[in-house]
Amino acid sequence: MSAKPILAALALTVAACSAITGPVDAGPAAVLPGPQANAHYTPAALAAACQGKDGWADPAPPAHIYGNTWYVGTCGITALLVTGPQGHVLVDAGVPEAAPLVAANVEKLGFALRDVRWIVGGHEHFDHAGGIGEMQRLTGARVAGIAPWAKVMATGLPDDSDPQYDDLVKHPMERVKTDRILASGAKIALGGTLLTATATPAHSPGSTSWTWKTCEGQECRTITYADSISTISSENYWFSLHQDRVAAVRVGLDRVAKLDCGILLTPHPSASDLFARMSAGLAPAPTACAAYAQAASQRFAERLAKDEKLKAATQQTIFEAIGAAEKAKKNR
Numbered sequence: 001m002s003a004k005p006i007l008a009a010l011a012l013t014v015a016a017c018s019a020i021t022g023p024v025d026a027g028p029a030a031v032l033p034g035p036q037a038n039a040h041y042t043p044a045a046l047a048a049a050c051q052g053k054d055g056w057a058d059p060a061p062p063a064h065i066y067g068n069t070w071y072v073g074t075c076g077i078t079a080l081l082v083t084g085p086q087g088h089v090l091v092d093a094g095v096p097e098a099a100p101l102v103a104a105n106v107e108k109l110g111f112a113l114r115d116v117r118w119i120v121g122g123h124e125h126f127d128h129a130g131g132i133g134e135m136q137r138l139t140g141a142r143v144a145g146i147a148p149w150a151k152v153m154a155t156g157l158p159d160d161s162d163p164q165y166d167d168l169v170k171h172p173m174e175r176v177k178t179d180r181i182l183a184s185g186a187k188i189a190l191g192g193t194l195l196t197a198t199a200t201p202a203h204s205p206g207s208t209s210w211t212w213k214t215c216e217g218q219e220c221r222t223i224t225y226a227d228s229i230s231t232i233s234s235e236n237y238w239f240s241l242h243q244d245r246v247a248a249v250r251v252g253l254d255r256v257a258k259l260d261c262g263i264l265l266t267p268h269p270s271a272s273d274l275f276a277r278m279s280a281g282l283a284p285a286p287t288a289c290a291a292y293a294q295a296a297s298q299r300f301a302e303r304l305a306k307d308e309k310l311k312a313a314t315q316q317t318i319f320e321a322i323g324a325a326e327k328a329k330k331n332r
Helices: 004-015 036-040 043-049 096-108 132-139 147-155 243-257 274-280 288-330
Strands: 063-066 069-071 080-082 088-091 116-120 142-146 180-182 187-190 193-199 208-216 219-225 263-265
Touching (some): 043 063, 063 219, 063 263, 088 187, 096 132, 116 132, 243 288, 263 288
Parallel strands (some): 116 142, 142 180
Antiparallel strands (some): 080 088
């Protein structure tokens, strides 16, 4: 299959950026907690609470990441709250069972659920987006995402081009309407915070990475929520038979490597040793995104090589079967 259609779609997404980029209306002023939340809910405390736990619905305490950014997910799945006086943005919501845990973490911090104005996501799989429907009901927030992500959210069913389709279709999600379709490079603006969406279609067709800047006093840092870039698949999927997906993976990996990389966060904490880094103290790492992408690129190269070996072995088996059948016909 040609790589041209998917690359053309990606090009159109980027080209459409200027039509969608811009601030959105924020609504009335939001309730903000006192500074005691920063001191109580620390990354080190979160890491300690999740030691030995990585279940997608394992409860975790919230934690202050930096500036206006908070971890409100579980021990196994990241969800982030980006806050401000004009309202907040929730990034991912975990599995459906995790939605009440995410909501409880938001409230533990002293924020009001009604002040969540927007919900966005990393990629359109049930372990990260399955709880968005419930969080949308609890908050009344609008939902934004790139077109491939929005397509899956609208139906609750995986894209048939997703390498994990055969597994994901067993876990349909609640249907969610996307209120605003974003282009790669578009921004969600809420008060003084700008969250930039970058289409990074390595893990899934709708994979999206998010970056934003946040400050404490005069010291500002970039938060980089780099989406998953593993290239796992259902059992009978061969990447070598889907060159369009191979091309998309390479586009996604390249874009992740080039993200504005500050404090790196990932949808699965374990993918970036997040809790270990929390224990040591989170710090900006400008080369972390490139290293994250390089490691995934190496694993993808190994996967492609494995696919080619399986393909060759299968072809050999077919040739041998044909040869045996022809020989049997001659001996009749």
